[in-house]
Amino acid sequence: xxxxxxxxxxxxxxxxxxxxxxxxxxxxxxxxxxxxxxxxxxxxxxxxxxxxxxxxxxxxxxxxxxxxxxxxxxxxxxxxxxxxxxxxxxxxxxxxxxxxxxxxxxxxxxxxxxxxxxxxxxxxxxxxxxxxxxxxxxxxxxxxxxxxxxxxxxxxxxxxxxxxxxxxxxxxxxxxxxxxxxxxxxxxxxxxxxxxxxxxxxxxxxxxxxxxxxxxxxxxxxxxxxxxxxxxxxxxxxxxxxxxxxxxxxxxxxxxxxxxxxxxxxxxxxxxxxxxxxxxxxxxxxxxxxxxxxxxxxxxxxxxxxxxxxxxxxxxxxxxxxxxxxxxxxxxxxxxxxxxxxxxxxxxxxxxxxxxxxxxxxxxxxxxxxxxxxxxxxxxxxxxxxxxxxxxxxxxxxxxxxxxxxxxxxxxxxxxxxxxxxxxxxxxxxxxxxxxxxxxxxxxxxxxxxxxxxxxxxxxxxxxxxxxxxxxxxxxxxxxxxxxxxxxxxxxx
Numbered sequence: 001x002x003x004x005x006x007x008x009x010x011x012x013x014x015x016x017x018x019x020x021x022x023x024x025x026x027x028x029x030x031x032x033x034x035x036x037x038x039x040x041x042x043x044x045x046x047x048x049x050x051x052x053x054x055x056x057x058x059x060x061x062x063x064x065x066x067x068x069x070x071x072x073x074x075x076x077x078x079x080x081x082x083x084x085x086x087x088x089x090x091x092x093x094x095x096x097x098x099x100x101x102x103x104x105x106x107x108x109x110x111x112x113x114x115x116x117x118x119x120x121x122x123x124x125x126x127x128x129x130x131x132x133x134x135x136x137x138x139x140x141x142x143x144x145x146x147x148x149x150x151x152x153x154x155x156x157x158x159x160x161x162x163x164x165x166x167x168x169x170x171x172x173x174x175x176x177x178x179x180x181x182x183x184x185x186x187x188x189x190x191x192x193x194x195x196x197x198x199x200x201x202x203x204x205x206x207x208x209x210x211x212x213x214x215x216x217x218x219x220x221x222x223x224x225x226x227x228x229x230x231x232x233x234x235x236x237x238x239x240x241x242x243x244x245x246x247x248x249x250x251x252x253x254x255x256x257x258x259x260x261x262x263x264x265x266x267x268x269x270x271x272x273x274x275x276x277x278x279x280x281x282x283x284x285x286x287x288x289x290x291x292x293x294x295x296x297x298x299x300x301x302x303x304x305x306x307x308x309x310x311x312x313x314x315x316x317x318x319x320x321x322x323x324x325x326x327x328x329x330x331x332x333x334x335x336x337x338x339x340x341x342x343x344x345x346x347x348x349x350x351x352x353x354x355x356x357x358x359x360x361x362x363x364x365x366x367x368x369x370x371x372x373x374x375x376x377x378x379x380x381x382x383x384x385x386x387x388x389x390x391x392x393x394x395x396x397x398x399x400x401x402x403x404x405x406x407x408x409x410x411x412x413x414x415x416x417x418x419x420x421x422x423x424x425x426x427x428x429x430x431x432x433x434x435x436x437x438x439x440x441x442x443x444x445x446x447x448x449x450x451x452x453x454x455x456x457x458x459x460x461x462x463x464x465x466x467x468x469x470x471x472x473x474x475x476x477x478x479x480x481x482x483x484x485x486x487x488x489x490x491x492x493x
Contacts (some may be wrong), residue, residue: 089124152177214323253289282369
């Protein structure tokens with residue numbers, strides 16, 4: 001469940017309540033340390049320093065800094081017997097649990113000693129590794145990445161450090177602070193300096209750089225693929241109702257909408273036979289909304305090649321949340337979550353349940369674009385209202401859409417649509433999918449290229465009769481989809 005508390009609010013509340021041991025999972029040591037300095041002032045009402053310790057340097061601040069104490073058990077003993085209570089940050093201490101059994105005992109002793117005092121030991125580490133012996137004593141907090149407000153404050157401070165002539169505008173800071181959500185403070189700082197050094201004062205160019213930076217981060221999550229190619233909405237032939245829905249929500253994924261507490265769409269599910277343009281539609285949505293597009297590869301998750309499927313799933317979802325605002329694309333969702341009528345299950349029940357819960361509770365700024373070819377095998381829980389904002393049925397393109405699709409692909413192959421009898425061609429390819437029309441035009445281009453000439457109307461006619469459309473080979477499935485979607489889904493066309 002999401003909370004309105006900021007990370008600083010959470011840490012302050014826990015320490016003020018008298019928490020003796022606090023485990024903070026974070027990569028951002030510097031950010032955490034700065035927070036704890038402020039918390040210390042609020043906790044004690046004076047200027048006593050934050051105590052900071054690492055196994056490499058010992059105490060780097062506080063009364064123990066001149067004693068060279070690098071042994072963690074000895075450091076904890078020093079904290080326990082100190083005359084003055086304080087907040088002590090022990091960096092990467094959990095990494096030492098496996099090689100130092102006495103450390104767990106020392107932390108339990110620290111817990112007992114500090115329970116009746118006002119001091120707190122804060123353990124920081126990127127991952128969560130709490131030994132069973134500390135499960136009852138340690139409070140756990142995952143430090144969320146900075147939000148738009150915190151990032152704006154950081155960027156404003158960084159901006160002021162530059163000469164007035166080199167500074168960026170307030171509008172630039174507003175838009176960039178929202179876009180950099182998903183990056184750490186250090187990543188944001190480094191990216192800002194890079195943009196300033198390159199003189200990138202154009203907002204759109206800066207946003208493109210931010211999306212590339214997020215793409216680099218997501219490449220570390222092997223179950224996620226960043227789609228860097230942009231797809232304009234005009235590249236879709238037909239689907240007028242779907243395009244209208246997308247365009248009407250163009251301004252929702254903005255800082256202004258977030259501050260106005262506007263309900264953002266959670267996601268859409270597009271169903272239809274293969275080749276109708278569902279995947280292309282999914283790729284165009286982030287282009288319209290100015291979001292990065294991430295494809296979730298469920299095959300990799302289920303393969304076990306990246307750890308247990310449940311673990312790989314959680315890592316991928318967490319990475320997508322960290323990259324927000326973002327569009328998450330799940331292609332052919334039924335292959336991972338579908339349930340066949342004649343078997344107990346064809347998917348992973350644990351991941352399926354996790355997905356349903358996540359769709360209900362996920363951050364608003366993660367939009368899910370899912371596609372399905374066999375909607376009938378998806379369980380009712382998947383498609384009920386509340387999971388997805390809209391269920392679209394993508395049928396075979398009608399005549400006007402077929403003309404549009406022909407124009408797009410003829411032009412894409414270097415031809416002039418005005419030189420083709422589009423009305424006649426659209427009539428001949430009745431019952432064809434958008435993918436089949438595209439493939440036919442490509443084949444016509446190849447034939448002409450082989451002959452050393454420009455492709456023409458005759459090349460297209462010749463290739464039309466080489467293709468047997470899916471509407472004939474899969475007519476039963478298509479009819480079943482149409483029957484199922486009646487009064488259940490909105491027509492995309």
